[in-house]
Amino acid sequence: MRPVREVAAVTAAAVALGALLPAGAVASERREPGTGQEPGAVRERGELLSAKKLKSYTAAQVKKRLKTEGFDSEKVKYGVDTYRLVYRTVDGYGKPTKASGLLVVPRSENKRLKLVSYAHGTTNYRPDAPSTSPGDGFVQGAPLTYGTAGFATTAPDYLGLGVGPGTHPWMDVRTETTASLDMLRAAREFLPRKGRTARRDVFVTGFSQGASAALGLARELQRGKKWFRLRAVVPISGAYDIQGVLLPSMLKGKTPPKLAVAYTSYLLVSWNWKASIYDRPEEVFKQPYASRVEKYFDGSTPGEVMLQGLPDTLAELLTPRGFALLEKPSGRFAKALREEDTICRNWAPEVPVRLYYEPRDEQVDQAGSTSCHAWLKSTLRRLPATAYGGSPHLGSNLAGTAKAVRWFASF
Structure with missing residues (x-):
């Protein structure tokens, strides 16, 4: 590797x-x-x-x-x-x-x-x-x-x-x-x-x-x-x-577990500004990760430190609410996912x-x-x-x- x-x-x-x-x-x-x-x-x-x-x-x-x-x-x-x-x-x-x-x-x-x-x-x-x-x-x-x-x-x-x-x-x-x-x-x-x-x-x-x-x-x-x-x-x-293929892939274990942890952490933290996913990190992340997960994705943490600091599985990372958000997205989070999925759907390229x-x-x-x-x-x-x-x-x-x-x- x-x-x-x-x-x-x-x-x-x-x-x-x-x-x-x-x-x-x-x-x-x-x-x-x-x-x-x-x-x-x-x-x-x-x-x-x-x-x-x-x-x-x-x-x-x-x-x-x-x-x-x-x-x-x-x-x-x-x-x-x-x-x-x-x-x-x-x-x-x-x-x-x-x-x-x-x-x-x-x-x-x-x-x-x-x-x-x-x-x-x-x-x-x-x-x-x-x-x-x-x-x-x-x-x-x-x-x-x-x-x-x-x-x-x-x-x-x-x-x-x-x-x-x-x-x-x-x-x-x-x-x-x-x-x-x-x-x-x-x-x-x-x-x-x-x-x-x-x-x-x-x-x-x-x-x-x-x-x-x-x-x-x-x-x-x-x-x-x-x-x-x-x-x-x-x-x-x-x-x-995202909603139809990638999230199910992570939740069903098709994505390597450690990388699924990193991706979902980055997703929930970085989308909070526009999708109002949580008020406090502990609503979606379990401790001790809730207290440090935002620091991992503020640009100042090297990748190896981030990976070492996160758990090995989603079960260790996410609260029931965190799982529910990924399994059945709703509200502004669902709207953001739908908007992302238009990248292939709402235009017809005029070039090769x-x-x-x-x-x-x-x-x-x-x-x-x-x-x-x-x-x-x-x-x-x-x-x-x-x-x-x-x-x-x-x-x-x-x-x-x-x-x-x-x-x-x-x-």
């Missing part, structure tokens, strides 16, 4: 659980001079606040890094430079905040770069986000893959991760969408500083939690009135039917979509992908058997990224 920190910080991405954003909460579209938008407009969402160069890699160094993490290195063409961007966006209530993300820029001769937006899997620890991850982190493998193939690649940290303020609204598709879109805007503003410009075409992808985030961004881009133009979408190993899934996935039931496929009328693709640290779920990111970069490059 992968070291515990990687399991917590990356593989807990399996349960993609979405969120509600109050109607009308999204800030107005940012307009910039010189891009067909109104000059002199207030710069808000997507405004670049700072940019910090992180590392530079030759093509040989990129190839070595990708091989070390198990990513396919056959599409390595260019060296890359990586940057942390901090930019303006909005929070779950539509109020101004800031977020950070990783930008990978290829050292190609091309001055006008196509864009890839990559949405990462779950982490509970802010330093494990793409722009703050250690140099050998798994989470940077996919952005580097697209960058070295010639795409300017954005990988938003999401709200409350990286160097952004506050706590992370886990699996909240609305804020994942705004953070991803505004990261693209920040990258577009930054690239001219390096003598490059962004093309309008955006290829959208994401893994695990990021699969739902990718569909959220694709849906928003397709709605129009954005400078960017959606080109193709590849969600990898996503969890799209390939849904990748791993039949052996130990964390995400493939029924979620087949259900999403039926709604989206997309292309459902089975991934070849690949494991990472003993995990087919993590391995699907390796296999899916290898296929996605080739497909994107063919356009």
Whole structure:
């Protein structure tokens, strides 16, 4: 198995659980001079606040890094430079905040770069986000893959991760969408500083939690009135039917018990802000976990500490009320689940979509992908058997990224 920190910080991405954003909460579209938008407009969402160069890699160094993490290195063409961007966006209530993300820029001769937006899997620890991850982190493998193939690649940290303020609204598709879109805007503003410009075409992808985030961004881009133009979408190993597939999978023991404990804890804690799940943690969590569970998901607790501090089974974790909420969701919690499940159901993509899934996935039931496929009328693709640290779920990111970069490059 992968070291515990990687399991917590990356593989807990399996349960993609979405969120509600109050109607009308999204800030107005940012307009910039010189891009067909109104000059002199207030710069808000997507405004670049700072940019910090992180590392530079030759093509040989990129190839070595990708091989070390198990990513396919056959599409390595260019060296890359990586940057942390901090930019303006909005929070779950539509109020101004800031977020950070990783930008990978290829050292190609091309001055006008196509864009890839990559949405990462779950982490509970802010330093494990793409722009703050250690140099050998798994989470940077996919952005580097697209960058070295010639795409300017954005990988938003999401709200409350990286160097952004506050706590992370886990699996909240609305804020994942705004953070991803505004990261693209920040990258577009930054690239001219390096003598490059962004093309309008955006290829959208994401893994695990990021699969739902990718569909959220694709849906928003397709709605129009954005400078960017959606080109193709590849969600990898996503969890799209929360109430119908994923919650039953955890409750029936199909998900590894320890990970089911981590997922349900993160879900109940992080959804409390919008679904009013509990007034006091002990209403849904048993002691001694009720007194410390919120600390585990405030961004300051490393993944291995979180896993070690939680029990091994749901029976040890949840009160009768906690079980009842998951078995028969009601009220605002049920409404939030229904809203999340619309990520595949309330729109029809106008660009090619390939849904990748791993039949052996130990964390995400493939029924979620087949259900999403039926709604989206997309292309459902089975991934070849690949494991990472003993995990087919993590391995699907390796296999899916290898296929996605080739497909994107063919356009």
